[in-house]
Amino acid sequence: MIELKQLQKVYDQQQDAVIKEVTVNILPGEFFVMVGPSGSGKSTILRMIAGLEPITGGDLIIAGERMNDLPPKARHLSMVFQNYALYPNMTVSENITFGLKARKVASATQLQRLSDALALVGLTDYAYRYPRELSGGQRQRVALARSIVSGAEIILMDEPLSNLDAQLRESVRYEIKALQRKLGITVVYVTHDQTEAMTMGDRVMILNDGVVQQIGTPMQLYELPANTFVAKFFGTPQMNVLTAVTDWKNQGVAIDTPFDPDAMVGIRPEAARLNPENADDMAIEFWVATATQIGSETLLFGTINGREETLQFKISGHLDVPAEQFITLYIPRNALHYFDLNGNMLAKVGV
Amino acid sequence: MAQNTSAIQPHQLTSQRGRQVITAHLTALGFLMPSLIFLGVFVFYPLVKTVYYSFFLTNALGQPVKFIGLANYATLLHDPVFLKSLWVTLIFVAAVTSLTTICALYLANLARKHLRGTVIFRTLFASTMGVSVSVASVLWLFFFQPTTGVSDMILNFFHLPPIHWLTGNVWALVAVILTVVWMNLGFAFLAISGALENVPTHLYETAEIEGVTPWLKFRFITLPHISPTLFFVATVTMINAFQTFGQVDLLTKGGPNNHTNLIVYQIYRDAFVNLNVGKASTESMLLAILIALVTFAQFKLTEKRVMYQ
Numbered sequence: 001m002i003e004l005k006q007l008q009k010v011y012d013q014q015q016d017a018v019i020k021e022v023t024v025n026i027l028p029g030e031f032f033v034m035v036g037p038s039g040s041g042k043s044t045i046l047r048m049i050a051g052l053e054p055i056t057g058g059d060l061i062i063a064g065e066r067m068n069d070l071p072p073k074a075r076h077l078s079m080v081f082q083n084y085a086l087y088p089n090m091t092v093s094e095n096i097t098f099g100l101k102a103r104k105v106a107s108a109t110q111l112q113r114l115s116d117a118l119a120l121v122g123l124t125d126y127a128y129r130y131p132r133e134l135s136g137g138q139r140q141r142v143a144l145a146r147s148i149v150s151g152a153e154i155i156l157m158d159e160p161l162s163n164l165d166a167q168l169r170e171s172v173r174y175e176i177k178a179l180q181r182k183l184g185i186t187v188v189y190v191t192h193d194q195t196e197a198m199t200m201g202d203r204v205m206i207l208n209d210g211v212v213q214q215i216g217t218p219m220q221l222y223e224l225p226a227n228t229f230v231a232k233f234f235g236t237p238q239m240n241v242l243t244a245v246t247d248w249k250n251q252g253v254a255i256d257t258p259f260d261p262d263a264m265v266g267i268r269p270e271a272a273r274l275n276p277e278n279a280d281d282m283a284i285e286f287w288v289a290t291a292t293q294i295g296s297e298t299l300l301f302g303t304i305n306g307r308e309e310t311l312q313f314k315i316s317g318h319l320d321v322p323a324e325q326f327i328t329l330y331i332p333r334n335a336l337h338y339f340d341l342n343g344n345m346l347a348k349v350g351v
Numbered sequence: 352m353a354q355n356t357s358a359i360q361p362h363q364l365t366s367q368r369g370r371q372v373i374t375a376h377l378t379a380l381g382f383l384m385p386s387l388i389f390l391g392v393f394v395f396y397p398l399v400k401t402v403y404y405s406f407f408l409t410n411a412l413g414q415p416v417k418f419i420g421l422a423n424y425a426t427l428l429h430d431p432v433f434l435k436s437l438w439v440t441l442i443f444v445a446a447v448t449s450l451t452t453i454c455a456l457y458l459a460n461l462a463r464k465h466l467r468g469t470v471i472f473r474t475l476f477a478s479t480m481g482v483s484v485s486v487a488s489v490l491w492l493f494f495f496q497p498t499t500g501v502s503d504m505i506l507n508f509f510h511l512p513p514i515h516w517l518t519g520n521v522w523a524l525v526a527v528i529l530t531v532v533w534m535n536l537g538f539a540f541l542a543i544s545g546a547l548e549n550v551p552t553h554l555y556e557t558a559e560i561e562g563v564t565p566w567l568k569f570r571f572i573t574l575p576h577i578s579p580t581l582f583f584v585a586t587v588t589m590i591n592a593f594q595t596f597g598q599v600d601l602l603t604k605g606g607p608n609n610h611t612n613l614i615v616y617q618i619y620r621d622a623f624v625n626l627n628v629g630k631a632s633t634e635s636m637l638l639a640i641l642i643a644l645v646t647f648a649q650f651k652l653t654e655k656r657v658m659y660q
């Protein structure tokens with residue numbers, strides 16, 4: 001549906017590219033998420049797809065047609081912005097049909113599509129309200145309806161939930177996902193929120209500094225992160241990565257790494273157990289600095305004997321773990337991730 | 352006795368509080384004094400005095416001689432010279448207000464695009480803000496002057512008949528309007544440019560994706576957003592236009608045949624040339640009432656069309 005071939009963005013010839021050769025093929029009907037920290041270039045890519053930002057290298061192909069130099073309206077897509085971008089001087093229904101009017105769509109069709117879209121987002125009773133009279137969530141749904149009504153098969157969304165409060169964000173997240181499924185449209189969704197990426201995306205592309213780190217399903221990214229950046233980006237609390245591990249035995253960890261002499265080892269916080277499950281589980285002598293109860297889980301902060309990094313582990317259940325002392329944690333071998341010293345994945349034991 | 356001296360008596364308390372209140376008021380007054388004196392001497396006193404004079408017959412020295420009630424007003428409303436002045440002023444104000452607002456809007460829209468050289472044009476367009484009335488008038492005089500003026504020289508070059516800028520009945524008013532509009536443009540341009548900058552870019556981007564034409568974008572996105580500023584610019588320009596004096600004095604002296612005799616110029620002539628302070632005061636009062644009325648009408652008329660967020 002949307003193909004990016006070595007897509008590049010250079011603002012200043014003297015400086016490095018902001019987007020470095022991004023290549024990906026977004027499939028029809030796919031919910032494709034671009035995620036990354038701020039400044040990683042995800043919004044720039046989205047704006048290049050939309051035609052709001054000129055493309056300085058590579059090809060953009062939508063539905064088999066090269067779109068690099070076509071104006072936004074010729075690309076047959078629609079876009080939802082973070083701040084909704086509703087026209088404040090128009091009512092909800094005027095907002096939704098403005099694009100149709102501009103394109104001189106027959107008024108009977110306009111009305112039909114309007115009432116369909118309003119029903120779809122549950123705003124039928126708000127048709128004659130002004131945006132300022134709506135809540136944030138309702139405004140976002142108006143923006144969605146406006147996108148849907150255009151009949152475009154591709155909807156680009158630029159952090160559409162960032163302006164909503166946490167509770168609302170969760171429910172709107174599911175609404176958007178359900179809507180996308182129902183309509184069978186292709187959505188390219190930009191967010192900096194890893195939870196949004198994990199819960200919404202059919203596939204996720206993670207970016208850092210304009211470079212694609214990994215593309216895959218949420219589970220692939222979680223289970224087989226291509227590098228430490230991806231590994232640390234997904235999952236809360238983030239993965240513990242121990243650098244330059246050579247002599248494990250003397251560091252209080254009873255494990256021989258298969259990657260001598262040096263490797264980085266990643267351990268997900270939730271992989272830790274208080275009791276061994278398998279015979280060969282890795283045992284860690286862990287110095288507990290603090291233990292925090294958060295509802296159904298207990299968070300442990302501390303260090304492995306003799307090492308500097310602060311590690312975090314998450315144990316399910318209410319545990320009365322005494323602080324300021326050593327405890328033994330067991331980690332299954334297949335939960336260990338290995339990276340080379342540049343941070344790239346080596347292999348995962350047991351997978 | 353010992354008990355009495357140590358305890359504070361109720362009447363002592365009130366007097367103490369009273370003193371505090373007085374001190375606070377005096378401090379406040381101290382801070383207000385500079386602007387009170389300034390406004391009093393230059394605004395309130397002349398205002399009251401004008402109202403007072405407008406009810407009197409005055410002598411050549413400007414002293415009130417005889418109370419005549421509303422007679423000044425009655426005479427004025429039948430005075431053909433004043434009525435003509437009123438008529439010319441209304442035409443002038445309407446022309447200046449609409450031309451200034453429209454031209455400034457047009458220029459601001461042009462200078463809005465981020466192209467090479469926009470900054471230079473912005474500076475140029477805004478530069479008339481820094482020109483004084485007299486300098487502007489003299490500048491335009493070079494253009495308008497018969498035979499030696501730039502206008503006539505250009506027309507002559509193309510073998511076209513000269514335009515009687517300052518001597519033709521209609522052209523003279525056009526000349527004054529042009530000069531005033533040119534002067535006002537700088538401020539109006541700057542204000543509207545600022546308003547244009549404040550229209551959220553996301554709205555244009557959405558419209559761009561939806562395939563909305565430039566005209567529709569202007570009509571339904573730009574105009575509603577800048578309407579408060581447009582309204583402000585129009586009101587300020589209008590009030591200023593009512594009070595135009597310098598350009599008339601330097602370009603036409605109210606001529607030819609009173610065709611550029613704006614009210615303020617008429618007031619000036621009555622007060623300082625004809626030495627009829629009573630009449631001039633009455634005219635001032637009428638002008639003030641007129642401005643108030645027109646501004647009020649403008650507020651009422653445009654209220655519903657202006658979008659405040």
